[in-house]
Amino acid sequence: MKTYKMPKNVFPDFIELIKTKGKLFGPVKQKSKYSFEEIKNLQELDFDYQRTIMGVKKFLTPPKYKTLTFDKEGTKDIIDEPETNIVIGVHPCDIHAVKILDRLFLGNIKDPYYASKRENLIIIGHSCLPDDKCLCQSTGTDMVEDGFDLFLTELADNYLVWVGSDKGLSLTIAAGELLTEEISDEDIQEYVRWQQKRSSMFKTVMPSFKYMADIITLNYDSEAWEQFGEKCLSCGTCSLVCPTCNCFNVDDKILMNAEGGFRERMLDSCTLPYYSMVAGDHDFRPDRTTRLKLYYTHKLKEYIGRWGQPGCVGCGRCVTYCPVDINVITVSEALFGEVCETKEVCE
Amino acid sequence: MWKRDEKKPVVGIFGFSGCAGDQLAILHMEDSTVDFFTSADIKFFHMAQSHQEVPEVDVAVIEGSINTERQLKELKEIREMAGVVVALGTCACYGGIQYLGDDEETFKERMKYVYGKSGETPEFLDLVGQPKPAQPISDFIDVDIMIPGCPVSEENFVPIYTKLISGLLPQKYPMPVCVECKYEGNDCFLLHGKFCLGPVTAAGCNATCPSLDISCVGCFGTYEGANYPSMIDKLKEIGLSEEDAIRKLKMFGGNKVEQALKGD
Structure with a gap:
């Protein structure tokens, strides 16, 4: 992987260059x-942020979009995403989330709608400093080695620019003199100091997260689920803001003239009633408790069995946005707390 | 390939007690209004046409709540002659704002308060039928599909209605306003200690109010998965009294909130 240095004073030129590419x-x-909004002028860009409400998934599996139109003549797929979208300022956790989405949508069975959106998306990552809701250190997603096209690490006067793909490399070539390959010993020292500072800033560290899948299995009948189920509003916010949640619903909508229509795909949530309803009106999970249990066992246990990594990237969105404090931290702590005999063991 | 029947289905749009805003909403769908009158055979629609004819209808779309004996009789007649009955708008679905949950005694008291101490109903009321407490149409007849809204939105009404007139079954998939609110990428009022009824309110409005920075007051009525006890706790946490919280929930939630709070 190639690395460049970019002085901060040429950053506006770099943005102007990128804007010509998409x-x-x-x-x-x-x-x-x-x-994440369209950037018309540089002043709007604000890298001093913790998390957006919707992650990069809003570009890849948008909340609501048409996949097909139909009329008397037949059907027509809407696959092509002609425009290149470039998203800058993406944090490592969100890049990890895209990697998870890629595995799901571009695996054995390729989702053509996702694939075309992914092909036309350039991701430029940006370094970040954690707040008390970030738990990416515990989920092992605080660092990212791939999944981006470029990644900017912000130092005092410079950016370190990491190249992660051919598309990223093309951008650096186009950037020409804005970038330099000359990275001095001082720069390296500064980078190391910055990493050390960042590591020490994590306030939410959950050593138990490493074996949370086992805890969920061992404490499967935990009473905590009931307690969370009583509180849960079934509002779906947790899964909609989660950067890795991707369940969708599909509905065919007929136009008012009743002669044609379109097929729409929209983000769904397993916390909603009827999510698990099957033909014959049988609902496997008619109550909030079992739906919530599905959400967390899937995210924190089943993902590990399937991919060797939880479906949580520690971005802290559920921690921020659940109105009744049900999130990866409170759920993990409750499940873990129950099986601890003494406080000392828990710590 | 999918193709609908050659014969256009017969549709009637009926209105009872309400502001008629849902019927108006149909006429207001400017781009689709012409299509509305050509895609089906509209035999009954007081607001839109002078000639009404109702031997029988394939789809009866009913707006408003029931609050006179005469309306009740008419409602039952519509059910008799209709294939599919759709409750249109929050009044028809849940009783709407005028649903007060009165029993006979409190209703009498209210009549006295409004029409004078004797409590006798004025003669002119015979024209519209003797009044009774407002109730949703589902309290009296079988309702096949509910499309809540105050008024209903085009995005919510059209896909359900067009499926019905095409002989297809609409998808039943209840979700709260919060889902659409997150589709729009909005922040949450409740997290900032502000009032909002999004989590207990049926979606369908595209989170119009929250997207304009206005709290949801619940005008689409109750969301089927609503957790009222937890919602009341949350509203108390942001400073409302239990009484105020329940009052606000009941404003549009009608009979459903009452049933839920009773534990039905």
């Missing part, structure tokens, strides 16, 4: 929240 999106502050 539609640029980046973190923008909107009142109390951050969101």
Whole structure:
């Protein structure tokens, strides 16, 4: 992997260059929240953010989009995403989330809609400093080696630019003199100091997260599920903001003229009623408790069995956005806390 | 390939007690209004046409709640002659704002308060039938499909309605406003200590109010998966009294909130 250095004073030129390659999106502050929005001018870009409400999945598996139209003549797929989207300022956790989505949608059975959106997406990562809701150190997703096209690590006066793909390499070639390969010993020292500082900043460290899958299995009938089920609002927020949750629903919609229509795909949530309903109106998970248990066992246990890694990237979105404090931290702590005999063992 | 029947289905749009806003919403779907009148055979629609004819209808779309004996009689007649009955709007689905959950005694008291101390109903009421407490149409007849809204939105109404007139079954998939609110990428009011009824309110509005930075007041009525006890706890946490919280939930939630709070 090639690495370059870019002085901060040429960053505006770099952005101008990137904007010629596609539609640029980046973190923008909107009142109390951050969101990946189209960047018209550089001032809107705000890298000093913790997390956007929706992750990069909003580009890859958008909340609601048409996949097909139909009329008297037949059907027509809507697959092509002609435009290149570039999203800048993506944190390591969100890049890990894209890697998880890639495995699911581009595995043995390729999802053509996702594939075309993914092919046309350029990801430029950006370094970050954690807050008390980030648990990526515990999920092992605080560092990222691949899954991006470029990654910018912000130092005092420079960016270190890591190249992660051919597309990224093309961008660096186009950037020409804005980048330099000359990285001095001082730069390396600064980088190491920055990494050490970052590591020491994590307030939420959960050593038990490493074997949470086992805890879930061993404590499968935990009473904690009932307690969370009583509180859960079944609002779906946790899974909609989760950067790796990708379940979708499909509905055919007929136009008012009743002569044609379209097929729509929309993000779904396993915490909603009827999510597990099958033909014959049998519902496997009619209550909140079992739906919530499905959500967390899938995310923290089943993913590990299938991919060797949890479905949680520690971004802290559920921690931030659940209105009733049901999230990976509180659920893990409750399940783990129950099986600890003494407080000393738990710590 | 999918093709609908050659014969256009017969449709009737009926209105009872309400602001008629849902019927108006149909006429307001400007791009599709012409298609609405050509895709089906509209035999009954007081707001839109002068000639009404109702031997029988394939689809009866009913707006408003029931609050006179005469309306009740008419409602039952519509059920008799209709293939599919659709409750349109929050009033028809859950009783709407006018649903107060009165029993006979409190209703009498209310009539006295409004029409004078004797409590006798004025003669002109014979024209519309003797009044009774407002109730959703599902309290009296079988309702096949509910499309709540105050008023209903085009995105919510059209896909369900067009499936019905095409002889297909609409998808039943209840979700709360929060889902659409997150589709829009909005922050959550409740997290900032502000009032919002999104988690207990049926979706279908595309989270219009929260997207304009206005809290959800629940006008689409109750969400089937609503967890009222937890919602009340949350509202208390942000500073509402239990009484206020229940009052706000009941504003549009109608009979469903009442049943839920009773533990039905």
